[in-house]
Amino acid sequence: MNRAEPLTQLQSVEPNTGSPPLPSAMTPESRAAAPAEARSLLATAWLRIRRSKIALLSLCVVVAIMLFAILAPVLSAMSGNDPYTSNTSPEVLDDFQTPGLPLPGYMYPSAEHWLGVEPGLGRDLFARLAYGGQVSLTIALLSTVVSVVLGTILGAAAGYFGGKTDAIISRIMDLFLAFPHLLLVLSLTPILQSRLRDTPLGEGSFLPMASLVIILGFFGWAYLARIVRGQVLSLREREFVEAARSFGASHLSVLFRQIIPNVMGVVLVYATMLIPTNISAEAALSFLGVGVKDPTPSWGQMLNAAQSGNWYLSDPWFLAVPGVMLIITVLAFNLLGDAVRDALDPKASRH
Amino acid sequence: MMTFILRRTGSLVLLLAAVSFITFTLFQLGPSDPAAAACGQECTPERVAEARVALGMDQPFLVQYADYIRGLFSSRMIGAPGAQTLCEWPCLGKSFQTNENVADIIARSLPYTFSMAIGALVLWTITGVGLGLLAALRKGSPVDKFIVGAASVGVSLPIPVTGLFLLLLFVNQLHLLPFTTNEINSPFGPQGPGAWVANYLLPWIALAVLFSASYIRVTRTNMIETFGEDFIRTARAKGLAPRTVTFKHGVRAGITPVVTMLGMDIGLLLGGAVLTEQIFSVPGLGFTAVHAAISGDLPVTMAITMLAAFFVIVANVVVDLAYAAIDPRVRLQ
Numbered sequence: 181m182n183r184a185e186p187l188t189q190l191q192s193v194e195p196n197t198g199s200p201p202l203p204s205a206m207t208p209e210s211r212a213a214a215p216a217e218a219r220s221l222l223a224t225a226w227l228r229i230r231r232s233k234i235a236l237l238s239l240c241v242v243v244a245i246m247l248f249a250i251l252a253p254v255l256s257a258m259s260g261n262d263p264y265t266s267n268t269s270p271e272v273l274d275d276f277q278t279p280g281l282p283l284p285g286y287m288y289p290s291a292e293h294w295l296g297v298e299p300g301l302g303r304d305l306f307a308r309l310a311y312g313g314q315v316s317l318t319i320a321l322l323s324t325v326v327s328v329v330l331g332t333i334l335g336a337a338a339g340y341f342g343g344k345t346d347a348i349i350s351r352i353m354d355l356f357l358a359f360p361h362l363l364l365v366l367s368l369t370p371i372l373q374s375r376l377r378d379t380p381l382g383e384g385s386f387l388p389m390a391s392l393v394i395i396l397g398f399f400g401w402a403y404l405a406r407i408v409r410g411q412v413l414s415l416r417e418r419e420f421v422e423a424a425r426s427f428g429a430s431h432l433s434v435l436f437r438q439i440i441p442n443v444m445g446v447v448l449v450y451a452t453m454l455i456p457t458n459i460s461a462e463a464a465l466s467f468l469g470v471g472v473k474d475p476t477p478s479w480g481q482m483l484n485a486a487q488s489g490n491w492y493l494s495d496p497w498f499l500a501v502p503g504v505m506l507i508i509t510v511l512a513f514n515l516l517g518d519a520v521r522d523a524l525d526p527k528a529s530r531h
Numbered sequence: 532m533m534t535f536i537l538r539r540t541g542s543l544v545l546l547l548a549a550v551s552f553i554t555f556t557l558f559q560l561g562p563s564d565p566a567a568a569a570c571g572q573e574c575t576p577e578r579v580a581e582a583r584v585a586l587g588m589d590q591p592f593l594v595q596y597a598d599y600i601r602g603l604f605s606s607r608m609i610g611a612p613g614a615q616t617l618c619e620w621p622c623l624g625k626s627f628q629t630n631e632n633v634a635d636i637i638a639r640s641l642p643y644t645f646s647m648a649i650g651a652l653v654l655w656t657i658t659g660v661g662l663g664l665l666a667a668l669r670k671g672s673p674v675d676k677f678i679v680g681a682a683s684v685g686v687s688l689p690i691p692v693t694g695l696f697l698l699l700l701f702v703n704q705l706h707l708l709p710f711t712t713n714e715i716n717s718p719f720g721p722q723g724p725g726a727w728v729a730n731y732l733l734p735w736i737a738l739a740v741l742f743s744a745s746y747i748r749v750t751r752t753n754m755i756e757t758f759g760e761d762f763i764r765t766a767r768a769k770g771l772a773p774r775t776v777t778f779k780h781g782v783r784a785g786i787t788p789v790v791t792m793l794g795m796d797i798g799l800l801l802g803g804a805v806l807t808e809q810i811f812s813v814p815g816l817g818f819t820a821v822h823a824a825i826s827g828d829l830p831v832t833m834a835i836t837m838l839a840a841f842f843v844i845v846a847n848v849v850v851d852l853a854y855a856a857i858d859p860r861v862r863l864q
């Protein structure tokens with residue numbers, strides 16, 4: 181597959197307002213490589229995703245999960261429950277054999293509690309799953325944004341400026357990649373939380389979310405930066421960059437208006453792949469007890485609750501609810517990521 | 532070859548120094564007050580001030596770092612003047628919680644982490660490379676599609692979910708395996724290798740499911756690419772047996788990316804399989820790190836993070852050297 185194709189298609193995408201001579205300077209280039217009318221990045225991705233059943237299905241699942249999380253307040257209101265009210269009355273939870281275990285009518289889905297109730301506190305599982313989805317997905321998406329912004333800018337700067345800038349940024353990338361990710365994130369999260377406690381970010385349930393976004397975002401940029409740097413190394417030698425320079429565009433303007441728009445394809449691919457990684461990371465950290473903590477729900481926190489006190493042994497459903505949700509979400513995002521990669525970065529897929 | 536090894540070792544030492552400095556900076560300057568963390572929950576300002584002196588935090592930052600590094604090479608005294616205690620070589624500080632030498636805590640955890648790593652490694656390499664190769668050889672067939680599909684699902688299974696599910700099924704419901712115990716940390720112990728395998732089998736499976744999935748993908752992709760190359764066609768044209776072509780020519784050339792991954796993953800796993808150790812209550816490095824992180828035991832988390840980064844970096848260099856040994860096309864520059 182011709183490497184230049186997806187890149188050139190992107191050129192006409194980005195609004196080039198502010199540098200009027202450039203589109204005309206680029207046209208011969210685009211015409212040469214993209215015979216069809218130039219499409220936007222997302223349109224290109226959509227066109228190819230539409231052809232694959234698996235990709236379409238995973239896109240639908242992703243959209244459904246997002247809606248489920250966004251509509252958490254509406255859905256819980258419809259079911260008549262909320263994620264925080266506990267009900268430990270002896271009609272709901274067992275009082276004799278296994279104290280705290282939901283009675284059969286409350287353990288599994290029913291009209292009253294769509295996914296049953298939690299053992300121990302008797303809170304509604306459906307409401308916790310929906311609100312937990314909000315927390316988990318917000319953390320995953322925001323931390324991905326942080327990583328992508330850092331990775332794109334630093335990677336592009338390293339590749340474009342070369343020399344000392346490149347040497348410094350590349351060494352920092354090497355260092356970030358050398359650290360065992362989970363271990364570092366795990367040990368720094370409590371430290372960051374103690375720092376944030378007295379700031380506006382440190383209020384209540386906001387604190388764990390803010391700290392996870394910062395930590396996961398800050399330690400996730402290096403891999404993307406390395407990829408972007410590699411792309412930019414070849415991009416900066418291309419004619420349209422030279423053209424922009426000769427029209428008097430400054431380095432910064434070339435970097436942000438010419439170079440970065442042209443690597444958006446790769447960036448989008450790695451961003452899609454980073455989301456499921458960050459969903460798993462949130463789950464892992466909250467599961468370990470350093471991320472989101474009770475009473476705030478998240479899918480990782482729910483897994484933590486299932487393990488603590490070995491509830492999952494007497495009430496496997498309590499483990500299955502967040503577990504299956506997590507697997508479906510990560511699987512759908514992963515498959516979507518594969519599809520986006522096949523669509524926008526044909527060289528990387530190598531089927 | 533010799534210059535290559537020397538140059539790699541040189542950059543290795545530099546990288547290790549940088550990693551240790553950064554970890555130290557993050558953990559010493561990160562917390563708003565490490566002395567308060569060391570002192571505990573209910574601590575008067577006077578006691579915090581004492582703790583600050585005892586931890587050497589009244590010293591300039593670089594002096595603290597130099598002292599810490601000195602402990603890696605010789606025993607040193609730590610604590611407040613007048614109340615100093617000997618921290619024997621290799622000194623990584625003392626635990627805030629138990630006042631135990633951090634190096635001793637690490638030495639105690641290592642056998643568990645090794646036990647976890649070695650079995651999981653063998654299991655996932657065999658299944659990952661084996662299935663990946665099978666899929667590549669039968670490219671496009673239902674077998675291939677099934678393996679690729681299974682790998683997609685495999686990489687999406689979070690370890691907490693698989694781990695707890697395995698415990699629920701095999702230990703709690705079917706009673707096939709025992710709950711993991713702290714008493715077994717080597718196949719050469721009094722309980723024998725059988726008990727060791729039974730003790731670690733589930734953690735191995737939990738890790739192997741996740742890891743083998745990515746090994747299947749990488750092996751398959753690279754083998755398909757290699758089988759399409761000219762030298763394979765030449766080997767076939769020469770009339771070599773298909774088995775010889777597949778294994779001697781194909782696998783040897785196509786396996787290098789897998790070796791890279793393997794090296795990195797070994798390095799990563801030696802630093803502690805944080806989640807798996809936590810789920811199965813195996814008191815290895817990862818388990819120790821989680822508990823230290825939650826209780827704010829900075830010297831322990833810092834030392835384990837540093838050690839884990841060292842493992843990754845060393846693994847990187849070993850991989851580079853292994854490359855040259857496996858793939859005749861690689862030239863060391």
